Amino acid sequence: MDAAQLEKDVSEIAGDWKNKEGNLIMILHRIQSKYGYVPREVSLEISKHLDIPLARIYEVITFYNYFKLEPPGKCTISVCMGTACYLKGAPTLLNELERVLGITEGQTTKDGMFRVEVVRCLGCCGLAPVLTVDGKIYQGVKKNEIGEIISKYAAEENGGNGGHKEKP
Amino acid sequence: MVKGVINGIPVEVKAGTTILEAAKQVQINIPTLCKHPDLISSAACGLCVVKIKKLNRMLRACTTPLEEGMDVQTHDPEIVETRRTVLELILSNHPNDCLTCGRNNNCELQKLVADFGIREESFEKFVKEIPADDSTGTIVLEPQKCIKCGRCVEVCQDIQNVWALSFLERGVHTRISPAGDIKLAESPCVQCGQCSAHCPTGAIFEKDDTAKVWRAIQDPEKYCVVQIAPAVRVAIGEAFGFPLGTNLTRKLYALLRRLGFEAVFDTNFGADVTIMEEASEFVERFVHKKGTLPLITTCCPSWVDFMEKFHPDMIDHFSSCKSPHEIVGALAKTYFAKEKKIDPSKMVMVSIMPCTSKKYEITRTGEMFASGFQDVDIAITTRELARMIKQAGLDFSHLPEENPDHLLGDYTGAGVIFGATGGVMEAAIRTAYFLITEQKLPKVEFENVRGLKGVKETSVSVDGQEVRIAVAHGLANVEFVLDKIREAKRKKEPVPYHFVEVMACPGGCVGGGGQPYGVTDELRTARARGIYGDDEGSALRCSHENPYVQKLYNEFLGKPLGKKSHHLLHTAYKSRPIYKR
Ligand code: SF4
Ligand code: SF4
Ligand code: SF4
Ligand code: FES
Numbered sequence: 003m004d005a006a007q008l009e010k011d012v013s014e015i016a017g018d019w020k021n022k023e024g025n026l027i028m029i030l031h032r033i034q035s036k037y038g039y040v041p042r043e044v045s046l047e048i049s050k051h052l053d054i055p056l057a058r059i060y061e062v063i064t065f066y067n068y069f070k071l072e073p074p075g076k077c078t079i080s081v082c083m084g085t086a087c088y089l090k091g092a093p094t095l096l097n098e099l100e101r102v103l104g105i106t107e108g109q110t111t112k113d114g115m116f117r118v119e120v121v122r123c124l125g126c127c128g129l130a131p132v133l134t135v136d137g138k139i140y141q142g143v144k145k146n147e148i149g150e151i152i153s154k155y156a157a158e159e160n161g162g163n164g165g166h167k168e169k170p
Numbered sequence: 171m172v173k174g175v176i177n178g179i180p181v182e183v184k185a186g187t188t189i190l191e192a193a194k195q196v197q198i199n200i201p202t203l204c205k206h207p208d209l210i211s212s213a214a215c216g217l218c219v220v221k222i223k224k225l226n227r228m229l230r231a232c233t234t235p236l237e238e239g240m241d242v243q244t245h246d247p248e249i250v251e252t253r254r255t256v257l258e259l260i261l262s263n264h265p266n267d268c269l270t271c272g273r274n275n276n277c278e279l280q281k282l283v284a285d286f287g288i289r290e291e292s293f294e295k296f297v298k299e300i301p302a303d304d305s306t307g308t309i310v311l312e313p314q315k316c317i318k319c320g321r322c323v324e325v326c327q328d329i330q331n332v333w334a335l336s337f338l339e340r341g342v343h344t345r346i347s348p349a350g351d352i353k354l355a356e357s358p359c360v361q362c363g364q365c366s367a368h369c370p371t372g373a374i375f376e377k378d379d380t381a382k383v384w385r386a387i388q389d390p391e392k393y394c395v396v397q398i399a400p401a402v403r404v405a406i407g408e409a410f411g412f413p414l415g416t417n418l419t420r421k422l423y424a425l426l427r428r429l430g431f432e433a434v435f436d437t438n439f440g441a442d443v444t445i446m447e448e449a450s451e452f453v454e455r456f457v458h459k460k461g462t463l464p465l466i467t468t469c470c471p472s473w474v475d476f477m478e479k480f481h482p483d484m485i486d487h488f489s490s491c492k493s494p495h496e497i498v499g500a501l502a503k504t505y506f507a508k509e510k511k512i513d514p515s516k517m518v519m520v521s522i523m524p525c526t527s528k529k530y531e532i533t534r535t536g537e538m539f540a541s542g543f544q545d546v547d548i549a550i551t552t553r554e555l556a557r558m559i560k561q562a563g564l565d566f567s568h569l570p571e572e573n574p575d576h577l578l579g580d581y582t583g584a585g586v587i588f589g590a591t592g593g594v595m596e597a598a599i600r601t602a603y604f605l606i607t608e609q610k611l612p613k614v615e616f617e618n619v620r621g622l623k624g625v626k627e628t629s630v631s632v633d634g635q636e637v638r639i640a641v642a643h644g645l646a647n648v649e650f651v652l653d654k655i656r657e658a659k660r661k662k663e664p665v666p667y668h669f670v671e672v673m674a675c676p677g678g679c680v681g682g683g684g685q686p687y688g689v690t691d692e693l694r695t696a697r698a699r700g701i702y703g704d705d706e707g708s709a710l711r712c713s714h715e716n717p718y719v720q721k722l723y724n725e726f727l728g729k730p731l732g733k734k735s736h737h738l739l740h741t742a743y744k745s746r747p748i749y750k751r
Contacts, residue, residue: 058336
């Protein structure tokens with residue numbers, strides 16, 4: 003990220019909120035709207051700019067699920083880990099996703115294509131195990147269907163092989 | 171004053187006193203877990219709940235002040251049951267690793283669980299996998315064992331103003347970590363170990379280097395020597411049932427010989443040498459106007475690290491003198507080795523320190539290899555020594571008293587007071603006074619620099635000139651002193667101080683991060699009393715009077731600040747930028 007641009011962004015956004023109550027949360031909110039997540043460089047800049055310890059900023063960022071520390075990824079895959087899904091094999095699905103994409107939960111693939119998240123119960127336990135891709139629900143998913151789902155989205159998004167890990 | 175009743179016993183306390191404290195006055199101990207006497211309570215655990223009769227409610231005794239007319243019940247079957255539930259809930263998120271845990275037999279949680287006779291786990295278990303972090307080589311974090319009491323975070327942020335540790339996330343996912351899941355070694359951590367000294371469980375502890383020491387002792391090729399820091403002798407007894415503050419110096423010498431060390435030195439001797447150099451440095455700057463004032467002491471590696479990270483503009487003020495144990499290390503492998511005809515390459519120097527940060531200091535810069543070898547090979551803490559004594563099966567209480575090995579063992583009262591806040595300053599003034607006036611001090615005690623006040627400012631008159639002094643301990647307190655210096659510089663006013671002492675740990679080294687657990691101000695005071703008692707009982711109380719120090723300069727070093735001294739006994743500092751706190 004361009005350091006000068008970053009400094010400018012932060013000072014603009016922070017400037018608006020500098021003397022207001024709850025400013026840190028609002029600044030982080032604006033940052034996330036702009037970048038899609040809160041990059042570490044930005045947190046460091048906010049810390050300098052507002053004289054808030056970095057540790058405090060991360061306490062706030064990680065306290066709210068809303069804030070993201072990783073770039074969002076074009077497709078977000080959410081795996082339900084509610085009790086029903088868990089029992090019906092959600093951990094296996096998650097493992098498979100992590101294996102295929104070469105990332106772990108909470109991360110985004112290098113090309114910014116896929117992000118994998120774990121969510122608490124999605125409220126459709128009858129369909130377990132469930133995962134969603136950009137909000138679209140896939141029910142009763144089996145391990146061997148994961149590759150197929152990913153390829154489909156990768157192809158749709160850019161006609162390439164998307165977030166697939168290059169085979170050595 | 172307010173009056174109330176606790177368990178039917180009338181009690182009168184100062185307004186604002188918590189129920190927890192008030193209960194102590196009538197001989198009732200309410201169990202606590204998150205509350206530490208040094209710290210404001212986070213009220214996180216709920217173990218200390220008591221009943222307030224009229225309110226018909228349970229409140230937390232550690233944060234609730236006793237109010238006029240309050241009728242408090244601290245123990246009844248229902249309250250005990252509540253406390254058991256609190257403990258069982260904590261256990262449901264805790265790995266049961268007691269047998270292989272750094273705090274086994276010494277853990278506040280373990281003790282409470284034993285006291286409450288918890289025999290089964292009644293809640294579903296969820297222990298989050300979080301890897302340990304031993305990246306610093308001094309402090310090990312095992313966040314899995316964290317009970318989220320908040321003590322370490324508060325110590326690190328408020329008492330030390332380092333902000334290396336924080337809580338990330340919330341609920342069952344809450345964990346201690348440096349900002350944004352980086353390694354502790356990449357954080358601003360200055361390795362003071364105060365977090366480990368305040369943690370009630372095995373979630374933060376010193377890196378154990380005792381195996382290295384055993385190996386060195388057993389190696390027939392090696393010549394193993396050892397030194398003990400001032401603060402160790404008045405604290406080690408706590409692990410063996412001695413009264414608080416008992417000075418065990420001469421028993422420790424005997425003990426270390428029996429552990430297998432070939433020569434036993436004393437860091438206090440090194441402290442006397444430090445004073446020769448540092449007092450000379452002060453005279454250079456104060457009398458001869460060569461160098462920046464105030465002169466700031468540098469015996470504490472956490473303070474040095476803190477300054478290098480956050481206040482590099484102060485480097486000019488720093489004394490270039492090494493800390494006492496590094497001096498003993500460098501002299502052992504040169505002076506002592508030469509006199510005793512020992513091959514320094516075979517020598518292993520072990521430092522026994524109240525401090526976790528000394529583990530870092532021994533390889534801090536190239537100057538820590540001044541003898542041509544690593545001057546100090548291994549640094550272990552008081553807590554580690556206590557374990558070694560137990561492993562060796564030595565009956566500490568009944569050991570005879572012995573003397574240290576000469577050349578690097580004999581010390582004056584000035585050397586031993588290094589272990590308490592204000593001690594380095596007091597020792598330095600004793601010798602600086604002599605160097606400037608060539609006269610004996612009428613009174614060697616400087617009461618104004620002693621005690622636990624966070625910043626102590628005073629002045630002494632030397633040869634008709636006022637020497638302005640500040641002594642700070644606990645790193646957050648340093649900022650006040652530094653700001654004052656900067657402010658004066660900015661306004662081009664006379665410096666507010668000529669001489670400043672800083673120790674990272676509250677109370678100085680007696681309160682060091684590697685000392686036996688359970689530190690409180692009462693304990694710091696008791697340990698300091700042991701140290702000042704040693705000083706009072708010494709025939710010689712000024713470093714320059716130490717005959718072995720005189721011998722060292724006459725026969726080996728030449729003059730303080732001379733060429734050889736400079737090579738062996740001094741060091742340098744550099745800016746180590748890190749993200750802003
Ligand atoms: S922290 Fe305490 S209770 Fe937990 S495993 Fe270690 S000794 Fe046992
Ligand atoms: S060792 Fe000191 S600086 Fe490092 S985390 Fe612990 S309290 Fe903070
Ligand atoms: S690491 Fe220790 S001191 Fe820190 S919050 Fe956890 S249990 Fe408390
Ligand atoms: S000791 Fe009072 S709430 Fe933890």
